[in-house]
Amino acid sequence: MNLLNPSRRAFLAGSAGLIISVMLPRSARAQQAQPQNFDPDAFIRISPDNTVTVLVKHLEMGQGANTGLASLVAEELDADWSQMRAESAPANAQLYANFAFGLQGVGGSTGMANSYMQMRRAGAAARGMLVAAAAEEWGVPAEEIVVAQGVLSHAASNNTATFGELAEAARSMPMPEDPPLKDPADFIYIGQKVERIDGLGKSNGEAMFTIDVYLDGMETVAVLHPPKFGATVVSVDDSAAMEVPGVLRVAQIPSGVAVYAENTFAAFRGRDALSVEWDETNAETRSSAELARIWAEAARAGGRVAEEAGDVDAALEGAETVLEAEFTFPFLAHAPLEPLDGVIQLGEGEAEVWMGSQIQTVDQNVMAAVLEMDPGNITLNTMYAGGSFGRRAQPASHLAAELASIGRTAGPGAYKLLWTRENDIRGGYYRPLTVHRIRGGLDADGNIVAWENTIANQSIIAGSPFEGMLEDGMDPTSYEGSTQMPYAWPAHRVSWARMESQVPVLWWRAVGHTHTAYATEIFLDELLEQGGQDRVEGRLALIRPEAGRDRAVLERVADMADWSGPGTGDRRMGVALHESFGSYVAMIAEVEEDRGMPRVTRVWCAVDCGFAVNPDVVLAQMEGGIGFGLGTALYNEIVIEDGGLVREGNFDTYPLMSIYDMPAVEVSMINSDNDPTGVGEPGVPPIAPAMANAWRSLTGSSPRQLPFQSAGS
Structure with a gap:
């Protein structure tokens, strides 16, 4: 091409x-x-x-x-x-x-x-x-x-x-x-x-992505970002960079140091040749392990109540059996196949931009502020994007700001900003590191009488243009899916502890539901097992009468998989149910052991997304969500090492799931007259807990810390 x-x-x-x-x-x-x-x-x-x-x-x-x-x-x-x-x-x-x-x-x-x-x-x-x-x-x-x-x-x-x-x-x-x-x-x-x-x-190859845009006289720009979150530039020695053939200029911009070149190769080589002194006074130097320890202490201490009913403390004190679990979820990168990029053509008092913009209004306004223009003088062309998973939906529009800064610094002309994979993987804006502490109580008959869940993580929307989504200072995206559950707990309490770090965080495909579904559906499974109840029938008995759509998908998936329990052989089955973004999804995963890791051989999925406008798109999004959630749960984590450097950088250390790991998937849609709801994200949350519940049946335990690979499963 x-x-x-x-x-x-x-x-x-x-x-x-x-x-x-x-x-x-x-x-x-x-x-x-x-x-x-x-x-x-x-x-x-x-x-x-x-x-x-x-x-x-x-x-x-x-x-x-x-x-x-x-x-x-x-x-x-x-x-x-x-x-x-x-x-x-x-x-x-x-x-x-x-x-x-x-x-x-x-x-x-x-x-x-x-x-x-x-x-x-x-x-x-x-x-x-x-x-x-x-x-x-x-x-x-x-x-x-x-x-x-x-x-x-x-x-x-x-x-x-x-x-x-x-x-x-x-x-x-x-x-x-x-x-x-x-x-x-x-x-x-x-x-x-x-x-x-x-x-x-x-x-x-006819479809135009931002990476395909080439304008006459266009310069390619690569940016060297601080190696630690919160660090800033002290000084730049660009002498070696300027010796690289094709490098045109080097300039400091708010987000780092930009290298302008005649082509991509020269821009990247020039960036590699830079010598920069960084001020790390305000940088995040704590490791992710240290952050996880602090987050866990906060979860044990309790947080602000997000949802509560009944006397949880009394119910736990009077319970015949009390189970307790702590789940730790790592920082996660989005890792779209097309790294972040953008093109700007800057003139006198006006600009035209090409980029995979997910929130066009904010991107346009931020660029206007940087360029000191009226937003109406900035033409923003939204290009096809090679994936996003939340990465291009930036409340602070940092990519748009960086692109505009590149143009403002160099003056009128055409410029392409191109991030490398390492820019993206090490660039922050991760799914927040999160810790759940859950306690549950059972009576003498094995019935659940109490449920308590405390979540500790950073807020995604606090301090952003979306701060209006906060509810009395609480960030619902941090704990969504742990509240308004379909189950009728006799007494329950959900709390949130807001944590602080220099590591920038961002919504990630299915946002809070990705960790709340895992923690809640595994812990519920363990409570049902402890109480001697079938995992499907036990859930059905708990579902509130008004939660009929939850009931319907769970019953449908149980029929699809011919559920009669997790099984007894070398392959076991696990179930999970979760509603997100108005869509209801239940999954049963069949799992076997492969070199010490779970291998999911088959997944049954029932989904109610209201009226299915394009069934083939619904099918594709469920399949894609299963692959995305499964690969992440098995392999992915962002590790910040002691001192604040990110360990992962490309797909060799942050791998995508291979075709070998992709299970056979059967999807059944419960079509209805309900208004259509989303399918881009709801397929992600249930797959990891369904897999983990099957794995526990096979091995006796479910990982309390993801990914499975690091948990030593």
Whole structure:
């Protein structure tokens, strides 16, 4: 694939201008030398060539946003799937805000839930305007016009027209205020498998990622960041770096030292040649082991109560048996396959940026502040992203700030910021190191009478632009999933101890649910085992009457796996149930021993995500979530060594799960009339506890510290 292909540059420049022109007022847009396209509510563009392009307000990072939102439009528009296209919408919070956040961005598996009705209404409005145009042109009643597979027809007059043929006339039609929507019984795309709209382009290299962007005269920039979190630059000796062929300049920026070069190779070699003195006065020098010890002490001491019912202390004191466990979870990197990157073209008083932006509004505003520009003077083009898992959803927009600083420091020109894998793995913004301390009480009959869980970790959102999500100073993302559980505890208490460190933390795929599901579902399994209860039946007996969707997925997965207990042979089974982001997932994992480690041979998964708009996307996200969560639980951790240096740097020390480790996966969807909810994250939390519960049946113990590899399992 030739990344320097001039046609690619032309495509990039042309598509960006065309998208922006769509956002202008109609009077201004009429003056543009662009095809006059039809764009109801700024979400749809129908061109004379009969293509229908959906402007997608969410970052496409592999989760299927483009396909999902395009299928909603195609359904209500009665388009043919072959004519559908998708492009990223420009950064414009007024038009493209996520209703869950009040700004443009996606996260927390809100993409489909947020856009389901919005995009259907946009498609229905477009259809109404096309029908109105045809009715006027043909002189026939609108209600007699039929639309199917991208063609409008009127039987009595024998008139037919494609969308493209009517697009210009439709522009002058009034937009319907409240267009009628299809009855779900008539759906042909929604709820059905459709071909991924971006699949071919990603397979043949036509799809444009930020790393593919090359502008004329562009310089490549590599940044040397402090080796310890919180350290700052004292002095820079760039003499050796400037001797590297292709290096153009070296400059200190707020986040470190930037090397500008003619190409990537020179930029990286120049960075390696830098000699920098760092001030480590305020750096984090404690090891992750030391932090874990401090966190554990805080969890034992207790924290602020997040949820409580009944007299837990009395229930524990009066219990026949009390079990106690402490779970430790490491820092985790996101490790997307495409490391963080961005391109900026800076002019006088304006800038254009290309990057895989997940929260466009914040990124645009932060760059505007750094460049001392009005945000409206910064055109932000959202590119395909080669993964994110939360990494590109940055409350402080540190990548956007670094990119803007590179441009401001060097002046007008084009610059590509390219992180190495080591930049990313050692760069912080990890899932927080977390400790759970859980106690549970059983009566003489083996019934659970008390449940207490204290979680100690850093806050992700405190001090960020998302601080408004705090609840009376409490960060719900730190303990979500340990509260509002589906089980009816006679007495329970959940507390949180907020910890502090210079290590920057960030939401990671499924955020707090990734550790709360593991701790709670393993400990519950052990309580049920201690009480002589079956792990599935015991859970079902505890589920509150109103938690019917939890019950349904658990019953479904038990039927799928033909559950009759964990088993007795060389392969054992374990179960876990967890709701996150409005979706309900239950899993049963079958595990065998392989060289001292668990090998998951098969996973049964039942999911209720409301109405499944794109079942194949749901299936892919469940499979992907299982692989992601499984590999992480088995192998991954970020270790900060004594003195504050991060040990891991690339996939040799922070490995991805191999195909050998990927189990056979069977997914069953409980489709319903409930509104669609997210699937990008809910497949992650249940897999690790399901595996661990099966492993305990096989070996007698579940790791209290992840990953399994470090626990010596």
